[in-house]
Amino acid sequence: MKNIFKWRVEGLSTYKIADKLNGKGLPTPAEYKKLQGMKYKSGFNLKSSTKWTHITVTSILKNIIYTGTLVQGKTTTPNHKVKKRITKSEAEWVTVPDNHQPIVSKEIFDTVNSLFEYDTKTAPGNRTVYPLSGKLFCSDCGGNLIRKSVKRDGREYVFYTCALKLKDKNKCSSHRIKEKDLEECILVSIRNHIDRVFDVRNTLKLISGLRLQQSDIELADTELKNKIKLLGEYKTSKETLAKSCMSGIISRNNFNDFSKVYDEKISAVEKNIADLRESIEKMLKSDKDRFSWIDEFIKYGNITEINRNIVVTFIDRIIVHEGNKVEIIFTHRDEYESAISFIENSYEVAKGKLNT
Ligand SMILES: [Zn+2]
Numbered sequence: 001m002k003n004i005f006k007w008r009v010e011g012l013s014t015y016k017i018a019d020k021l022n023g024k025g026l027p028t029p030a031e032y033k034k035l036q037g038m039k040y041k042s043g044f045n046l047k048s049s050t051k052w053t054h055i056t057v058t059s060i061l062k063n064i065i066y067t068g069t070l071v072q073g074k075t076t077t078p079n080h081k082v083k084k085r086i087t088k089s090e091a092e093w094v095t096v097p098d099n100h101q102p103i104v105s106k107e108i109f110d111t112v113n114s115l116f117e118y119d120t121k122t123a124p125g126n127r128t129v130y131p132l133s134g135k136l137f138c139s140d141c142g143g144n145l146i147r148k149s150v151k152r153d154g155r156e157y158v159f160y161t162c163a164l165k166l167k168d169k170n171k172c173s174s175h176r177i178k179e180k181d182l183e184e185c186i187l188v189s190i191r192n193h194i195d196r197v198f199d200v201r202n203t204l205k206l207i208s209g210l211r212l213q214q215s216d217i218e219l220a221d222t223e224l225k226n227k228i229k230l231l232g233e234y235k236t237s238k239e240t241l242a243k244s245c246m247s248g249i250i251s252r253n254n255f256n257d258f259s260k261v262y263d264e265k266i267s268a269v270e271k272n273i274a275d276l277r278e279s280i281e282k283m284l285k286s287d288k289d290r291f292s293w294i295d296e297f298i299k300y301g302n303i304t305e306i307n308r309n310i311v312v313t314f315i316d317r318i319i320v321h322e323g324n325k326v327e328i329i330f331t332h333r334d335e336y337e338s339a340i341s342f343i344e345n346s347y348e349v350a351k352g353k354l355n356t
Contacts, residue, residue, distance in 0.1 A: 011129035068102030
């Protein structure tokens with residue numbers, strides 16, 4: 001099952017994956033269930049359930065269940081008289097993340113599904129997917145660059161060029177760049193990026209070793225306790241006020257005015273408390289999965305050549321400027337930025353602690 005995802009990321013079409021699986025004589029999910037002696041029941045009728053098809057492969061690749069997420073309530077019966085089941089809209093489904101042991105990571109699942117989006121736009125089933133396919137964009141017209149090859153003196157020259165210019169020579173400009181140069185430049189950039197991410201990870205490890213994250217949570221927790229105490233004080237004051245009014249110490253009008261002031265204070269503190277609780281919850285949660293993408297990156301360590309797998313893992317898009325200049329937009333850039341600012345904040349907190 002894991003291999004199906006791996007092959008897809010490496011650029012194999014769903015047709016080729018089906019061929020490969022049939023070649024290996026592996027049972028399809030339906031057949032597998034039969035072999036296991038399970039009561040065979042499937043939502044749709046597969047005529048040739050003993051053979052893999054691009055449809056069975058696609059349904060596996062698109063099924064979020066393999067990331068460990070359970071989806072329930074996809075269909076419903078309107079009422080007990082009508083037996084027919086209807087499919088609910090995706091927004092109404094109930095999803096339970098981390099329900100069971102995942103077969104693929106969320107990263108790989110998302111990568112595979114973004115490939116589907118790209119392929120439906122460009123590639124017919126069997127076309128070879130080059131490492132950089134669909135990732136190169138023209139800096140001037142914003143359109144795709146396409147791969148071309150020419151033979152000269154018996155040698156083949158492969159390059160990328162602006163698709164718009166190629167179609168209409170009065171539009172845009174060539175933005176031509178040699179495939180070999182481009183791949184070399186991308187290889188070097190990815191390696192540098194991995195180095196930087198590696199540094200970030202080490203720093204993060206150091207920080208968590210110093211338990212600075214913990215102190216952020218502790219700080220918020222202390223503040224939360226203070227606010228809860230304050231809320232209690234306001235409530236007591238309001239009760240005292242009500243007693244004073246009843247025993248005639250203060251007038252009804254005065255009571256109304258004071259009471260209004262307290263109500264405002266109370267609702268402000270209540271909002272504070274709710275906000276603090278939310279941010280503490282966020283801190284606790286983010287601690288765990290904020291940096292999971294880093295491990296996905298680090299896995300590649302020292303790469304010596306680029307392939308489709310590496311390109312889709314690391315690169316969101318590449319903008320090609322005139323004159324052999326390229327700009328690489330990496331995936332997870334928001335998370336990367338947030339890791340950097342997290343490190344900077346931790347540094348500030350540490351500095352503050354030393355000064356006091
Ligand atoms: Zn262009």
